[in-house]
Amino acid sequence: MARPTIADIARRAGVSKGAVSFALNGRPGVSEATRALILQVAEEMNWRPHSAARALVGAKAEAVGLVIARPARTIGVEPFFAQLLSGLQAGLSARAVALHLLVVEDTAAEIEVYRRWASEHRVDGFILVDLQVRDPRVAVLEELGLPSVVLGGPGRHGSLSSVWADDREAMLSIVEYLSALGHTRIAHVSGLPSFRHTQRRIRALKDSARRLGLVELLSVPTDFSDAEGAAATRTLLSRPDRPTAIIYDSDVMAVAGLGVAGEMGVGVPREVSIVAFDDSVLARIVHPALTALSRDTFALGQQVAATLLETIAEPGRPREVQTQTPRLTVRESTAPLADGTKSV
Amino acid sequence: MARPTIADIARRAGVSKGAVSFALNGRPGVSEATRALILQVAEEMNWRPHSAARALVGAKAEAVGLVIARPARTIGVEPFFAQLLSGLQAGLSARAVALHLLVVEDTAAEIEVYRRWASEHRVDGFILVDLQVRDPRVAVLEELGLPSVVLGGPGRHGSLSSVWADDREAMLSIVEYLSALGHTRIAHVSGLPSFRHTQRRIRALKDSARRLGLVELLSVPTDFSDAEGAAATRTLLSRPDRPTAIIYDSDVMAVAGLGVAGEMGVGVPREVSIVAFDDSVLARIVHPALTALSRDTFALGQQVAATLLETIAEPGRPREVQTQTPRLTVRESTAPLADGTKSV
DNA sequence: GCCGCTTGCTAAACCGCTCTAGTTGTCGGG
């Protein structure tokens, strides 16, 4: 038989379709004996539910959606996404929920996909990443009424759940560490200013500068690409009063910056210390290995998955989950301020 | 209205459900005037097809599946996968086909997912990666009768379509280049020996060694991790007659190897040349930048997507698509054999 | 002995869509 349906099972077991449905879904309405019989027959016939038929009667789609609005070619570059994806997978596949993934060009297209998938009953919920300063997507997801979790900072996002790490605290810990090493001229190669976390990090940096009495605190915005990271580094290191420490908002940019330092003959960490606000193999395998902020992105993905599944199970109550604050992993790219450095 | 159905449209337009279905799907059976009216009403009511209802009547699921059997944590490491994914996305989303992605632990679990998704009508086809030497998955996919495309080497895979690049030719071009630079002691840090492409590359290496009269050609197998890549490099560079050039099967391992060379005080490219069999930002941003085999993985993904969509459209005829042979991008990590090197 | 309640099951409606068979209306040809 091509594909047994519950009608086939019912016939073979000598019961009605309804009874089979009850038995297979563990609901009351059949005796234990009948249930066992039905389960056995279903097993014999290798029956599997038809997801479309289930979805049609309003059941779950057993899938969640993740739409990323970035140029498709750049996704591959960020270890962050790949790691997050892995974590999501791990969290979802435990409950056999699939991930619908789509990469689109811009936010407008992203919203269109939300609408389409929602109206097509393709997914049970969404994961929202790259939260922007005034993000139009939040309102759309609320309107659609689909359980969603946003990956971002603290604070409520309307009725949506959120998972967030305290990157303000994390940024403070980096600056304090560098300050303790004696650095006072610290620069920051940041990401896209339209992203919320970029704003948050810049603000944290400014605050700690005031508190710790740091001389100069320059934030150079970039588009997260290695090219702009390199360019920003070149500019910073060419200044007469060049910084003695640079914080990069991603490990890709930090590695690019490291390369520029080498190319310009500026010793790392002897003349300039480098810290990456993101950790991955990348930071480990270069030389010198980069001091980096380790946030367990894989675990983060798992947590997002768990939160989304919870929200789907109980949609009325949005959750707000704070993950472990990222911690600084010190490697070889940071060192105390050398005496000679000041005069360079 | 929560969600208009074709019955709602039919009522409003004063026609039958059937007429609406015909009109919306561009099939004959309605006059142009009626079709226009129905389309207008559907537009007004913001109607969207219910994917489950369509799938139930045997239509396409408008989704394809990609299952990757690797430890979830390691996926994030390989730029290759992320790039491939991006390309797949680009190819699929043009036709609004979604990608069902799942990461599992081993091949057994992977096969189980194939069976489940197939029987649940969740996908219209599969993409098979990491082809192994005697791969049990091919038979399963043939048995399931779902259109599939395998990403791998030349040769038929039963009734499945395939997309492949000639990495034999690519490996030959690397060796010839190194040989032309004067290198005769070339080593190879390879990937998992159970993978077909690993086997193919090793064989190509041996063949060209014979042809070009190279002294020694050692292939060291690894698991593709940066750790094993580093370890293999350490071993190779510690030998009394250490190689003057090393070919790495992935850019991650090549970067790790570069780090080891630095740590051991072996100059790159002065004392040892390094080539990566895979290109990504990684190879570009380290110092010295790595000479690498550039295969446009993004384009590869697009091609795989296109081939799969074709195979789904016309299932009887499996396709075999050869992609552009990867070409060597020479950067700073390779140099002619220095005179002094031979005596070291 | 009858009532009412629970248990275990069946029959059938329903979800939103597709598609076949059948009906109606129009038109041309003999």
Next chain:
DNA sequence: CCCGACAACTAGAGCGGTTTAGCAAGCGGC
């Protein structure tokens, strides 16, 4: 003027499940 062909449309069955209403049997209590 009638018949057949064809175009345009309708009615309704069916996809594979879930779920509700209903029914028969069994059983305890008064």
